[in-house]
Amino acid sequence: MAVSCLSISAQVTTPLTHREGSGVGLLSLQQLKDSALRNNIAMRTARLDMDAAQQQRKEAFTNYFPNVSGTGLWFNANKGTAKMDMNPSEMISPETGAMLGQMFPPEALAALASPISMSMLKNGTIGSLMAVQPLFAGGQIINGNKLARVGEDVTRLQLQLSENEVLKQTEQYYWQLVSLQQKMKTIEAVEALLQDIHKDVDVAVRAGVALRNDLLQVQLRQNETESQKVKLQNGISIVKMLLGQYCGLRPSPDPSLSSEGSDYSFNIIVPDIEQQVIPLPSLDREGLGVSLLPEYQLLQKQVEATKLQRKMEVGKNLPSVGIGAGYNYHNLLDNDHTFAMLFATVSVPISDWWGGSHAIKRRKIQQQKAVEQLEDNSQLLKIRMQKAWNDVQEAYQQLQIACRSIEQAEENLRLNRNYYKAGTCRMSDLLEAQLLYQQACDKHTDAYADYQNKLLEYRQATGQFS
Numbered sequence: 001m002a003v004s005c006l007s008i009s010a011q012v013t014t015p016l017t018h019r020e021g022s023g024v025g026l027l028s029l030q031q032l033k034d035s036a037l038r039n040n041i042a043m044r045t046a047r048l049d050m051d052a053a054q055q056q057r058k059e060a061f062t063n064y065f066p067n068v069s070g071t072g073l074w075f076n077a078n079k080g081t082a083k084m085d086m087n088p089s090e091m092i093s094p095e096t097g098a099m100l101g102q103m104f105p106p107e108a109l110a111a112l113a114s115p116i117s118m119s120m121l122k123n124g125t126i127g128s129l130m131a132v133q134p135l136f137a138g139g140q141i142i143n144g145n146k147l148a149r150v151g152e153d154v155t156r157l158q159l160q161l162s163e164n165e166v167l168k169q170t171e172q173y174y175w176q177l178v179s180l181q182q183k184m185k186t187i188e189a190v191e192a193l194l195q196d197i198h199k200d201v202d203v204a205v206r207a208g209v210a211l212r213n214d215l216l217q218v219q220l221r222q223n224e225t226e227s228q229k230v231k232l233q234n235g236i237s238i239v240k241m242l243l244g245q246y247c248g249l250r251p252s253p254d255p256s257l258s259s260e261g262s263d264y265s266f267n268i269i270v271p272d273i274e275q276q277v278i279p280l281p282s283l284d285r286e287g288l289g290v291s292l293l294p295e296y297q298l299l300q301k302q303v304e305a306t307k308l309q310r311k312m313e314v315g316k317n318l319p320s321v322g323i324g325a326g327y328n329y330h331n332l333l334d335n336d337h338t339f340a341m342l343f344a345t346v347s348v349p350i351s352d353w354w355g356g357s358h359a360i361k362r363r364k365i366q367q368q369k370a371v372e373q374l375e376d377n378s379q380l381l382k383i384r385m386q387k388a389w390n391d392v393q394e395a396y397q398q399l400q401i402a403c404r405s406i407e408q409a410e411e412n413l414r415l416n417r418n419y420y421k422a423g424t425c426r427m428s429d430l431l432e433a434q435l436l437y438q439q440a441c442d443k444h445t446d447a448y449a450d451y452q453n454k455l456l457e458y459r460q461a462t463g464q465f466s
Helices: 029-039 041-064 094-103 106-112 140-207 212-246 294-315 352-422 427-461
Strands: 067-076 082-086 116-120 123-136 320-330 337-347
Touching: 029 041, 029 140, 041 140, 140 212, 140 294, 140 352, 140 427, 212 427, 294 352, 352 427
Parallel strands: none
Antiparallel strands: 067 123, 082 116, 123 320, 320 337
């Protein structure tokens, strides 16, 4: 039986025949990625965060415009809110009193000597419309808008990180499913091989040239292979469900359409098997800059944000200046009265500087921490790049070893089968050769899937993930 090394191409594309939620479809890796980017909950959440950050930026921009407010008040008191007692006799000079004495009768002059009580503002209505334009607020408005833009940039980078993680997880599920399905093909090939051996041994036993114990050994191995097949079928079903749920594919409404007992009716394009090994990619050291990584850019944004937060803390302790205009109305003196006015406001925090100075120092400390984290994590990112490349090289070498092992195990199986037919080896030796062949095939499948995952991690670690 000829078994060749795997060479799986992730770039295989076919027309999309699967519609989300209905029918049986055949999906490629790229189609699964596209579906995951559209439907995965992490992507939907990241896009909502992005929308919220945009709204926050727009909200901060409104602080540049005047603050307009309107106020209305109506009141009715049980007595006048303003009361005044007045004695006219105290307000009249002797000369004026003599003059009044000649003009008015004594009774009228006696009334002027009595105190008079006055009460007003028992009820009324007040209304005003004010507009205040800030001229200087210690830089809080400008820096607040800059900080909002930084927040929007942060959510954009987090969206990119979420996209990378979703693509990575989708591809890992994909290669895990490919690996299990490839092992299923190996099991089926082993079943066919054991069936042939069973026929040959059964004929030999009937002819009296082989022991019945040999036939029992073959049957036991067939039972073991069948048990492995059941486990593989369950594994394929679970991984397919995980992949379908992660990519946002809806389960099939008709269970008869699903395969391997899965609730999802789609199937993946299983890569072809060819007699070649995917070449090791070249290391582009010039293009390996941490500045291109979203993780590094997030650290830079953190430094920028702490710097702006420190400036805003300083601005809280600076004077604020504004100008305004207003239109007012009242009827407090039993007649309607309206007037307009212009005004200017100056607010100087004095006692706030006591606690504000400590708040500014605290912001400086946070800024220094962000700078040190940027320096430290940039070194860790470079180490991650190198480790990812080392893992790719190791996985590639393991894949080459697995390819050689398959060829050797295949040849060993062929020789032992011929030797058994010639009567020069035992059945246990033949079954051992079969087991080694199966293990070599499974190790090759695992090595290939691991190589693909290491390539995936390398692309992500170097900012080449897409």
